[in-house]
Amino acid sequence: MIKLHLKNIKKEYISSNKDFNFFLEIDDLKIRKGDFFGLIGSSGCGKTTLLKIIAGLIVPNRGNLYMEDRDITNIAPEKRNIGMIFQEPLLFPHMNVFENIYFGLKMKKISKKDSIEKINKVLESVGLKGFENKYPHELSGGQKQRVSLARALVLKPEILLMDEPFSALDPKLRDEMRELILRIHKKYKMTIVFVTHDKEEAFILFNRMAIMKEGKILQKGSPKEIYEKPLDTYVANFLGIKNTFYGRVEDDIFKYENLKINLKDSSLNGFYGNIILKPECFEVKKMYNLKNALNGFYGIIKDCSFRQGFLFFKIDVKSNEIEVVQKFNLDIEFEVGERVFVEYDIKNIYFIKDDMEELKC
Numbered sequence: 001m002i003k004l005h006l007k008n009i010k011k012e013y014i015s016s017n018k019d020f021n022f023f024l025e026i027d028d029l030k031i032r033k034g035d036f037f038g039l040i041g042s043s044g045c046g047k048t049t050l051l052k053i054i055a056g057l058i059v060p061n062r063g064n065l066y067m068e069d070r071d072i073t074n075i076a077p078e079k080r081n082i083g084m085i086f087q088e089p090l091l092f093p094h095m096n097v098f099e100n101i102y103f104g105l106k107m108k109k110i111s112k113k114d115s116i117e118k119i120n121k122v123l124e125s126v127g128l129k130g131f132e133n134k135y136p137h138e139l140s141g142g143q144k145q146r147v148s149l150a151r152a153l154v155l156k157p158e159i160l161l162m163d164e165p166f167s168a169l170d171p172k173l174r175d176e177m178r179e180l181i182l183r184i185h186k187k188y189k190m191t192i193v194f195v196t197h198d199k200e201e202a203f204i205l206f207n208r209m210a211i212m213k214e215g216k217i218l219q220k221g222s223p224k225e226i227y228e229k230p231l232d233t234y235v236a237n238f239l240g241i242k243n244t245f246y247g248r249v250e251d252d253i254f255k256y257e258n259l260k261i262n263l264k265d266s267s268l269n270g271f272y273g274n275i276i277l278k279p280e281c282f283e284v285k286k287m288y289n290l291k292n293a294l295n296g297f298y299g300i301i302k303d304c305s306f307r308q309g310f311l312f313f314k315i316d317v318k319s320n321e322i323e324v325v326q327k328f329n330l331d332i333e334f335e336v337g338e339r340v341f342v343e344y345d346i347k348n349i350y351f352i353k354d355d356m357e358e359l360k361c
C-alpha cells in the first residue's frame with residue numbers, strides 16, 4: 001500500500017541577484033506503508049527541502065502530495081499526523097523530560113491519566129525509564145535525541161520524518177541510536193522517511209531509498225538493488241563503489257589506458273562509458289593456481305591488509321590501481337610485490353554507456 005505519493009513537486013529558491021537559484025523537482029515518488037525510506041545525497045541537494053515539503057513546513061510551487069488517497073498538499077502541518085525529528089533535539093529547556101513529552105499530548109487534549117500511561121510506555125521504548133524529572137541540560141546528546149524521539153512517537157504519527165538525527169552524536173552513540181530506531185520501526189510498524197548523507201547509514205537502516213543530486217532523484221530502489229546496478233557513475237561513486245573507469249569498447253574489449261576487459265559483447269563496440277568493477281567481484285589467484293582460471297588480468301600487489309576476515313588488496317594492473325576484497329584463506333599467503341592473476345566473472349561487470357543507459361554485460 002502506498003502511504004505517501006509525491007507527484008510533480010517543484011520548489012524554487014530564486015536568489016535576489018539571480019546568481020544562485022535552486023530548483024527541487026520530484027516527478028514521482030512513492031513511499032510504501034511501513035517503509036524505512038532514505039533520502040540520500042550530498043550537501044545542498046535538497047533533502048531537507050523535500051522533507052519539509054512532506055511535513056508541510058514548506059509549500060511547493062506546484063505539484064501534489066497524497067497520504068494514502070488523501071490530497072494533503074494544502075493541509076496544515078499539525079493536521080497531517082506526521083512527526084518530525086531534526087538534527088538538534090529542540091527540547092523546551094525549562095521543561096523536564098515528562099513535560100517535554102506531555103506537551104504534544106496536552107495540545108491534543110489527551111487526559112493526564114492517559115498521558116501518563118502513554119509516556120511511561122514510550123519512555124520504556126526509547127530506554128529512558130526513570131528520566132522523567134530530568135531537565136534537558138542534565139542529559140547527554142543521545143539521551144536528548146531519545147526524548148525528541150519519544151515526543152514524536154507518543155503522538156503515534158502515521159509517518160515519522162527524521163533529518164540527519166544522529167549526525168551530531170559520536171560514533172558509538174550513533175550505532176546505539178541506529179539500533180534503537182530499527183527496533184522502534186519494527187515495533188511501531190510505522191513509515192519512516194530519513195535524511196542522511198551517510199552511505200553507511202543507508203545500508204544499515206533503509207529498505208528503500210532515493211539518491212538525490214541537484215534537486216532531482218537520480219535513482220530509487222533498495223540499497224542492495226542500487227548497489228548492484230547503479231544507474232550512473234555519480235551514484236556508483238556516491239555509494240563508494242570502487243574501480244570505475246571511463247573508456248571505450250572496441251572489438252568487444254573495454255579499453256582504458258592499458259587496462260583491457262573483454263566484455264564478449266559486440267553490441268557495445270564503439271561506445272564510450274564507465275565500467276564498474278566491484279572489489280568483491282574479483283578473485284586474486286596465485287600464479288601456480290591458474291589451471292581453471294577464466295577471465296582476468298595480471299597485476300602486482302601494491303598493498304594487502306587484513307580486516308575482519310577479509311583481505312583488502314590494491315593491485316597495480318598496467319599502472320591502474322584496482323581494489324579487491326576477498327575472504328581470507330589461512331592456507332594462501334600473499335605478499336606485496338607479488339605477481340598475481342585477478343580473475344573476474346563477466347556477469348558481475350557493468351558497463352554504463354555515455355547516454356546513461358546501463359547494460360549488464
Ligand SMILES: Nc1ncnc2c1ncn2[C@@H]1O[C@H](COP(=O)(O)OP(=O)(O)OP(=O)(O)O)[C@@H](O)[C@H]1O
Nearest residue numbers: 013014022041042043044045046047048049050197
Ligand atoms: N529558505 C531558503 N531560501 C533560499 N535557498 C534555500 C533555502 N533553504 C535552502 N536553500 C538552498 O536550497 C538548496 C537545498 O537545500 P537543502 O537544505 O534542502 O539541502 P540538503 O540536501 O538538505 O543539504 P544538507 O545536507 O547540507 O542539509 C541549498 O542550495 C540551499 O542553500
